[in-house]
Amino acid sequence: MEYTVNELSKLAGVSTRTIRYYDEIGILKPSRINSSGYRIYGQKEIDLLQQILFYRELGVSLSKIKEIIYDPSFDIDMALTEHRKALVERRKQLDLLISNVDKTLVSRKGGIKMSNKEKFQGFKQKLVEENEKKYGQEIREKYGEDEVSKSNEKILGMTEEEYTRWTSLGAEIIKTLKEAFVTGDPASDLAQKAADLHKQWLAFTWPSYNKEAHAGLAQMYVDDERFTKYYDKEQPGLAKFLRDAILIYTGMDKNNN
Amino acid sequence: MEYTVNELSKLAGVSTRTIRYYDEIGILKPSRINSSGYRIYGQKEIDLLQQILFYRELGVSLSKIKEIIYDPSFDIDMALTEHRKALVERRKQLDLLISNVDKTLVSRKGGIKMSNKEKFQGFKQKLVEENEKKYGQEIREKYGEDEVSKSNEKILGMTEEEYTRWTSLGAEIIKTLKEAFVTGDPASDLAQKAADLHKQWLAFTWPSYNKEAHAGLAQMYVDDERFTKYYDKEQPGLAKFLRDAILIYTGMDKNNN
DNA sequence: ATACACTTTTACGTAACGTCAATGTCAAAT
DNA sequence: ATTTGACATTGACGTTACGTAAAAGTGTAT
Secondary structure: OOOOHHHHHHHHHOOOHHHHHHHHHHOOOOOEEEOOEEEEEOOHHHHHHHHHHHHOOOOHHHHHHHHHOOOOOOOHHHHHHHHHHHHHHHHHHHHHHHHHHHHHHHHHHHHHHHHHHHHOOHHHHHHHHHHHHHHHHHHHHHHOHHHHHHHOHHHHOOOHHHHHHHHHHHHHHHHHHHHHHHHHHOOOOHHHHHHHHHHHHHHOOOOOOOOOHHHHHHHHHOOOHHHHOOOOHHHHHHHHHHHHHHHHHHHHOOOOO | EEEEEHHHHHOOOHHHHHHHHHHHOOOOOOEOOOOOOEEEOOOOHHHHHHHHHHHHHHOOOHHHHHHHHHOOOOHHHHHHHHHHHHHHHHHOOOOOOOHHHHHHHHHHHHHHHHHHHOOOOOOHHHHHHHHHHHHHHHHHHOOOOOHHHHHHHHHHOOHHHHHHHHHHHHHHHHHHHHHHHHOOOOOOHHHHHHHHHHHHHHHHOOOOOOHHHHHHHHHHHHOHHHHEEEHHOOOOOOOHHHHHHHHHHHOOOOOOO
């Protein structure tokens, strides 16, 4: 029985592209090519393909499979044993990654938990907390660069308040931005407030602030469609609106255009 | 303090290519570019790079990192949690692969072990074995296609004898080939014997035999440098010599050229 | 003036295909 | 006889995170 690429692909459960690719890399050649240039496969090619797919399921690379099938000197047991070792090594790497992600998550949540504890540790603690809160707000009102960068040295060790404030800032930006959008004016008070909120939000993750970077980031929100999508999902045109607001906020609106 | 790519790369322990790549994809831009077009980085870029590398070590993709760093709406905890899930999923896949490789190895070794056992199970068993052995040799002498393909249906269930024969055939091919090589004549008896051995070797892993495939494979040994290297490592020119021998053996030497 | 270390951009290579695009072929229906 | 729809072909680009040249300019020391 003879088969075309399509028939073979259905038989073996792989795409036609895969079959053509296997021809291209010389791992599975058609038995012949007909007068129209079609690839024609026979029984032995089907059997070979089965073998290829078998080793492929074991995660063996196609070039290794090629050797396994065509190289007289190839020691399959040894190859599989080494392949196994590589797989185990990769799994070890993954375990390490997972444990590191866990550590990160725990340390983030740990920070929150600790501050939660403090909440129930009496008034003194609460006062301290509130002081810090006020102090934090002051910082943000002044935006002295040194203070901000100091506070940001603890990005990964954010307190619950900081964390909450940080995430709620994200929502607040969107909300303010949408309200400002209806005015259509990126220079309006609301739009400028949104730009300011955005700057505050940045302060949580950026080591330091400068206008150029802020304006550049705003431009990226427009240039990079992933970010554009995010804002425009809320409201088409929002990304551009935010950029314009930030350009005005940073005073970079005339200099660059 | 300001740094060039080279200085920054040494500071952070990454290649200069990486730094230029991060600029290219917009994840880490230089603070400025000097009059000669050199990238100049400042303190905040160093801090940003640290963050990037931190998340990179967790196995987070650069595009995700970009979002983590630049997207106000990005929920890092959620992202990390999902990232963790993906990692665990990959580990599960790996576990499956490893267990499948194990099964394959066990089934291969199991076949050998079983036949080892049989060796010590009395004369009757031995006779059966030897019968099979003879039968197998007969097959190979005749090379009737059906018989060969029948025997090859058990490729993965090879007996110890078959397996041993198969691997020793590989060595025998090389040996014969090297002996034949000194005669310089691919039509010589020795060279033709090597071609025949090679055909026999093929019978162990190929579902069926035909001259065209055999000749095609021989050509591939010359075209594909991985195989060329293997043979030429033993003796420069050996791959071509084997091809010529096989072309003569299969009678494809005049037809195709 | 030259050597040497450094920089730039451009561009190909990696693994295993997915996904167009432009074009040709086959069998069946009109 | 022609049209349609399903199939085939060969390109060629995209994917990830860079490695690795190549060709050409820059900075500094001798």
